[in-house]
Amino acid sequence: TAPGNLFDSDLGIYTADNAGREWERPAFFEWFEPDGSRAIGQTVGLRIHGGWSRKYDQKSLRLYARDRYGESALDHRFFRELGVDSFRRLLLRNSGNGWKMAFMRDAIGHELVRGMGLDSQAWRPSVVYLNGHYWGIHNLRERIDRHFLANHHGIAPDGIDLLQNGIRAGDMEHWKRLEQLFTGLTEKPAEWMPALEPLVNLDNLFDYVIAEVFLDNRDWPLNNEQQWRPRTATGRWRWIPYDMDGILGTSGRRPWINTLHGKILYLPVKQPPLFVSMMQALLKEPRGRERFVHRYTTHMQTTLSRARLLRVIDDKQARLAPEMAQHIARWQPTEHSSPQSALPHRDTGDWLAEVQVLRNFAEARHEHVWDDLQTSFKLGEPATLQVGDVPGLLGIEVEGLALPRRGGDWAARFFTRLPMRLTLRLAKGWRLAGWKNNSGPDAEGRFTLNGDTSLQPQLEFEPSHRPMFRSTELEEGDRLRLVFYGIARRTHHVEASTDLAEWQRLKTIGVPDRGAHSLVVPLGGEPGLRFFRVVSDPD
Template identity: 25%
Template sequence: MKIKGTQLIALVMAVLTLASCGGKADSANDSTKNTDSGKTVSSEGGETSNEEEKPDTDEKPSEISDEKSEKDEKEIIPPSVEFSQASGVYPAGLEISLTAAEEGDIYYTTDGSDPTTSETAVKYENAIAVSDRKNDPNVVSAVDPLLIAGNFNEPNSEKNGFVSTVSAPADSAVDKCTSIRAAVKRADGSFGGIANASYFIGTPEEHIKGLAESCKAAGHDLAVISLSMEYDDLFDSTKGIYVKGDLFDADMEKFLSSKRSRIKDAEQARQMDANYKQRGKEWERRASVSFMEFGTDGAEEKFSQDCGIRIQGNYSRSDLQKGLRLYARKEYGGSNFRYAVFGEDYLNDAGEVMDKFDTLVLRAGGNCAFTAKFNDTYWQSLVHESACDTKHSRPCVVYLNGEYWGLYVLEEDYSNDFFEDVHGVDKSQVVVYKGDAETYKSGYKLDEGEVPDGKPENYYLADLNSFFAMHKDASSDEDYAALCELADPQSVMDYFAIECWINNKWDWPGKNWSMWRTIEKDPDNPYADGRFRFMLYDVEFGGVSGKSDASTNTIREDNYKPKGLLDMGTNNPAVLCFAYMMTNEGFRNEFYDRIQGLSENEFEKTAALAKLQAFEDEYSPLYDQFFERYPDTGSTENAVSGGYASIQCIRDFLEERADNIDRLVKYCEKNLS
């Protein structure tokens, strides 16, 4: 074992830290009849559903379990209103009858607001007429983009504020449905739980352009989510989570007064504090969610329940279209979203279908939100069998308060429940560290789990940091074996091979890395061995510039340290795991085989290009409607074949990347042999 003389202080600190560790629907109700299958068949021969799949009645994921344990003790109030017709698509206007399952009066809203508190709530007396809303004016879509977005801004003429370079969409550019929220008001003034339903009048393809082409390419229906919530919870300047709001105005005033300065460039709009940058339960808002599978012959609702909603992401929070995280909680009526959202073929380590999720993420696309959108999820889809965790996903069209809100990527969330559901570990034993060198002085934060009282945030990294402080390298088999007891070498190898092969270098590895472990060991579960493993996410910069990225030596040019990923003069524990393991000849040779093998296996050109074409065929038919909803932000042509972050960029990158991987290997050999 070799000790770095220059790291004596780090060694002392590490020792001190260790010492301190103690139904498809297409017709109106009057033309249906029951069938033995539980569905209904219209007089015109189409299927409709009269069933609903019932669920069991941050931004920091680590908050989820703690908040749930506290909230789950509260009384669960299930919905007590039934709709005469299930959510879905109907060929003509219809009337919806509401029935109370308990004594009391029914109150309902059609503007997304909470029927238990809203001033617009109406006492139900007669059937609710539902008609085609295509000529209705926009409401949520009419909000000025300047109030929502930090991008698409430029300084105003006085240099003391901003103007938007884009405008809100025309009424005709926003498709619409009717969303109803209803609840029973009891004699004592209390309310039952909120029920909700969404109705589309016409044909599925009249509502979602490109639906037929997308479904044909995918081989299954399209996910559609209808969200209903209070307008002010989104757009109010004080409490709205989707706007710049009062926090932006206050930060702007402080900037202009304290520095006696003026706005110089558009980027400053993103840098200002804002409502949409806030995190935690305080900035979670209640909503109703209806999840439907849309096909050319109708739509079938798979689950409907209330949930919590927060803004999702980091830098992208300031985008015009924002990511959303959906939280299932017992306090809202269901602790999970119960449905095989990502298909029956998605199995956990025990071979069980993944049909239970405590959180779901609607990702706008990150840095590719207004280009191809699926860049991140495409790369992840190629490496689901690797030794690092990946997310499953699918395209999803979202409606907000009855208005088309855009195309999203619906994906899993790396919460503690994810590791329990996928790997069978005890979620209370999971800790996750997440990197963000721009935000945190240490370069990372504890994103999941809690340290014991009085212990530092890097408490669970103590053994790993101690190893780095006490060892000059891991060249000896003894030292390498000791490091492998702390971090899974196969996970380290796969993670860095994948990130380097796809050249995901712009934010990474200073940001967008995460690694997890269990606190205690369970000899019956190989994933509960206390070793750190890596998770893949936010890899949309892979091949983002096309051919020019294909020749990049990502190990050297990672934009992080002079010696790139081999530089041990860093406090980034993720990079140090790789840099130290690369000093071991055995690991190094296996890494060379792995990264070169990616060119012949997971990223083999013909197969990878075919998968890319499949993604294009599934997503691109949905682009036109998206860019009509968000005018002047981009175009289908640019998303498919533009010069940056387009589908063509990934295609050009794949054409040449494999031919350049040997350069990475030779660079390592030159510096390490």
């Protein structure tokens, strides 16, 4: 772009005096992949992006594709992990408030919440040259707006309500219905979960709060809140984590801080954000506490486990490290820098020390959060729930979240004396017949852990219209054992073929019940393929 568009004292968007303005200037944007191929070369609109970070020597840039510049989209798959290859807007972010620290907190936060099923911004570190001059690392990011939501959810951009300190898309009519529940003069609901569920995706709200609380976002919940809904009759509100530069030990915050207490249960303001009021109401009710706490502890053993946090930190460090020395050298203070705007790092050792702050927080956080939950809700001691693996069982869910596998079974820790909703995921044709020793959830799937417990579901196979093989295993003596489930009270014929055209009957079996049946077939060293099938007689 013309140098004056950036640095002219009156018109330039990159100067200290003008960086806070929402000015846009035309610029020619080129994108090169690591193999040197040019994927993009087009004119875009260029703005400065961000809040406080506009004061830094290196600033974030926002790119706009517009018809008036010749192209209405940036057509390239910038982020391979996404199924998106066309963007209206993109960010080249200076890491926001993380610029002076580890340069990766927001990227870490978004990768973690993506694993939790929340909306997240993709991240790709990139080297930027501005008018041919080396400008250091910028993190290429999606911009959260109605086009972002349209890309990720298959909704038309004009079919979205999006709020952030006011209306960003759509309107607030549906949101006002929520507000009336808390601020209106009408009688409050007898139970909050059934009252809120038609309006709010409660699992999304719980998981959003779990992520922000566990990661201890310093700049939340009074800031950095966004929510959206599809503009349909049944569209419910969901929350979007963003600007997570304040997580994992920012500004000296320690892993033992009880964030749940200070930012949700007893937020010290007269008018908390509406979602905080929702959480306070939900967590006063037994069913709300149960679902929130069990989802929280499950996330801490899966999507937010210590091992996962450390893997994500290591990945971000590895991707940034090759360029970091040159980046730090580029942004050493100049005569135009101020203490507020200057990069404090002098070498990569300073940067690595900041990364270690993240690791230290991640290593210690879980133990304190377990204690915080137990104290805040007066819960029993944690214990282990183990569910044995049996044929037909695909997985176990507690309050809608999958339990992790441990060895051959499913197992996780939960608080005792707190009822949970336990669900089995079964393969097609299988049903739950009961639990070993009659020890398991009730008919509605509710179960209360009172100590270390091992459960064993008893499953039955009920093929609706045809038999099914369970296994085929070679045995000593050149023999094959076939195990199958048949249709109860029917006669079945086990047959073999070498060409799928002519079949030889090997055995006829009456199937009295739903149990497994087996037979051994001598192979006799005969060459060639052998095919087997089970045929049931009609009723």
